[in-house]
Amino acid sequence: MKNERVQLPFGQPVTEAYIHRSHPGVEALFGRHAAEPSHWTSRLRWLKEHADKRVDAGQLADTLKAYNDRFNGDAAAAANIEAIRSGAPVIVTGQQAGLWTGPLLVLHKAVTAISAAREASAATGTPVVPVFWIAGEDHDWDEANHAFVRDEAPALSKLAVQRPKGARTAVSRTALTQEALAAAVEQLAAALPDAAFKPELIEALRTYAEQSETLSELFAHLLGWLFGKAGLVLMDADDARIRQLEAPMFGRMLRQNDELEAAYARGANALQELGFSAQADVAPGSANLFLFDEDERVLLYKENGAFRNRKGTKSWTPEQLLGWTENEPQRFSNNVLTRPIMQDYVLPVLAAVLGPGEIAYWALTGEAFRVLEMDMPIILPRMSFTLIEDRVAKHLDKYGLSFEDVASRYSERRAAWLKERDEAGIEEGFAAAAAGVEALYEPLRSLTTGVQNGLGDLTENNLRRMKEQLQYLEKRTKDAHAKKFDSALRQLDWLALSLWPEGKPQERVLNMTDFYNRYGRGWVDKLLEMPCDKQGGHYLMTI
Template identity: 55%
Template sequence: MREESYSLPSAQPLTEAYIRREDERVAALYGYHAGAEEDWETRLKQLGQNSSKRADAAQLARVLRAYNEAAHAAPEVFDSIAAIASGAPVVVGGQQAGLWTGPLLVIHKAVSIIGAAKSASKQLGQTVVPVFWIAGEDHDWDEANHAYVITTEQELRKLSAARPDGGRTSVSRTRIEDDKWDQLLEELEQALPSSEFKPVMLEELRQMSRRARSLSDFFASILSHLFGKHGLVLLDADDAEIRQLEAPMFKTIIERNDELERSYQYSAGQIKELGYALQADVTSGSANLFIFNTANGEERTLLHKKDDVFQDRKGLLSLTKSELLSVAEEQPTRLSNNVLTRPIMQDYLFPVLATVLGPGEIAYWALTGEAFRTLGMEMPIIVPRMSYSLIEGTVAKHMDKYELSFGDVMTCFEERKGQWLKQQDGLSIEEQFAEARESFEEQYKPLLALATSVQPSLAKLGDTNLQKIIEQINYMSAKTVDAFNKQFEASTRQLDRIHLSIKPLGKPQERVLNMTAYWNRYSLSWLEKLLEAPYSRTGGHEIVYL
């Protein structure tokens, strides 16, 4: 299998400093480092010493078993769950549910979780279970409801589902009816090119949709289908049974809310002092918890504190600490974590050896270190997720034809495209027009001086006349170049296909394209190539040729 690596900057200075160990001061924000083998041994030992502080492993396994059965999990998944019941450590990572899994980076996250768990199992000589945390409690519908695919006409098309009527509740609680699934699958069928694998893929997706009440359900079924044989365990953060297990930690977060707030502010101050920007809001008076407001269609509402009372921003919903503690004990399904308390909850549920995070996540997890310590816990090992670019055979052939490297496409595509077209111009069209323009200006200037000497007021008219003639020469030059370039429309389409495939919307492929395009063309062989590609605990970008 042909592969190569490429350095793809993350645009997150704090993340880069952690991964590359370029700033030794950053180490204190995270504790462990994914690239240090001894840290994996140390973290495993620490997990064994603190098992009594976590949720009951047998009860957690029971909940996971029921959820994964509903997602039609493979036998390997239930082997993983049995290991969790016996106290096995896990590597966990997650993402919000997206339509047909959303952008490719979601697939890359799952591949990275599996890779990290295998790597840790090999080093430690024991089972380490891969776990995917579906952030079904999130309520950002516009982030979850769409998928981008490249059509038969080599155009990028966005397929999306409108939010059903009702409050802004979680994605997992937003019901999708069967006719909407049918409509979306019909749109997908029309958008994707014909292939030998298309009918089977669509039928499998159709069967999954029949048992899906929400985007999260559909998401779980697809991940189960794609990664079940690799033992990837799934959970939905908004699962009612999971919420019951989380009740004790919700109570702790409420009881020690002021301490936690000071912890987040302390870490935020450290990060700023080191010269890095914050990647999550640390707001004074925030409880860092959401509540599902039953009086408003289960709208997911962020809680704030004022005089020991928890309320929404407008003060329309108000609960005393005692009342909120009762909610945590009796109705934990009404509570939900935010980005700063979710890491703590994750570590309470599981013996988390390591967590796989994207660049932005690594940056904001730096805010949680002091909060972990405040609760007598410890941040797990932070593992940067791998990223990949899938290069199809036709695209690779075109890249060779036009002598384009992957780096050229990512950094200077338009320039290289323009250079190639210019090289085809044996007539030197632009140069000839430039020479004519310069020659005209030289001959016209003495005439302009002559006119001005006869009548000074003609100077302005002469300048205007000169500019109009120059504009007409430039216009004719551009039209001639366009006419010439039309001879190379086939080449232009090939060049544009390269860019669309590798850097759609001017972004890395993984942030835009949906995996159904590759499933449609290659069945699941493309996924196997990702799983077989080189893996690194410190992340990286691999180019995988299909």
């Protein structure tokens, strides 16, 4: 497998500044940098010296074991849980549960965490464990419920599981019927082309669907299937056992909520003073915590010494909420600003593997860590990949295209390729015809308005209709010309669909089943062999 490093746009200026260490003020917001070896040592030392500030390692290991015994029973994962029990730090990453793991970037996060843990273990001489934090508490069903695969049209097939009727609750609390999960697998089987590994893939998906009641459970089964042997440890943030461990921190977050709100505001102001925009909503009066109210997940706001829902139709006293943190902690969950703190309280986080958007909103949290006498972990940008199949690589060579051509200027290159084969000069011919029509109408404007002023508008409307007819004829002529090159254009469109689908990076659209169907798990194992890139580089990998 050939690897080539390329640079994709970050889309987040503060993330770019952090990764490239181009702005000292930005780096100061995070405290440490993944590319600095001494920062790994200092963070490891801090974790050892402040173990009493986190969940007890034995309780954490028991909780992780109970969960992984259900979804991720590989011996390597079990051994890593015992390492956590003995005090091993972790490299954590996470994502909302998505259908059949969601877009490929989810796998890239897992790969980065596994690679980083392997290298950190070697560098520090202590076991370091990769952990995947499944954000089952999230309630954005429309983001989680679908997967995209390519068909031979070429086009994308979107496969989705509809949300059952009921409250807008967490994905991990949205029960699905066996019929719904089984039907999704059958739709996938129909959408995927017949290929060498299709029977193996579909059988595995059917098996895990039968063992799952929610998308979060299915997600966990598949991550265990793909990465359990690499030692990846799984956890669901909405697991009842995890909630019990989180209870004391929920209490602190409520008691010190005003301090935390001010800390997030200071973080946003510091970012703005450096010339960057805040990428998470730091709303005045927001508690930055969710409450499950009759199964619906509602964001809490503060008003007149109490907490309320967004619309103000319900309210709760601080004493009432604090009582629930002790007796019913499963009623609470975090938002994007409090999740980093909770993660660091539950786990001994040496480093957190984050995507560009996540790095941007973590930039707001440094002050909040300090308010709770905590220390932000090392932020490690996730690596990313574009998988280039042999068929795609051959077509790139055939048409003289680079990856950048497809990603940045595909429409222009496609049109130029087709224009080079326009021996009849279609575009020029119709341009000349349009100019000729315009010239013919020029003396008519004076003639018609000279007879009657009102005929001027009629003349212009008549000219417009003539131009529209010419444009229609030109389109039909171009379509007929393009049809002569239908096979080549399909190959070109397959390139775009494979490398930059819907105008987005491959990793943000395509699902892993698309590639597993054709190549089995060999490409996953190759990804796991990659050394960790501390700058989270993007790699073109020919498979």
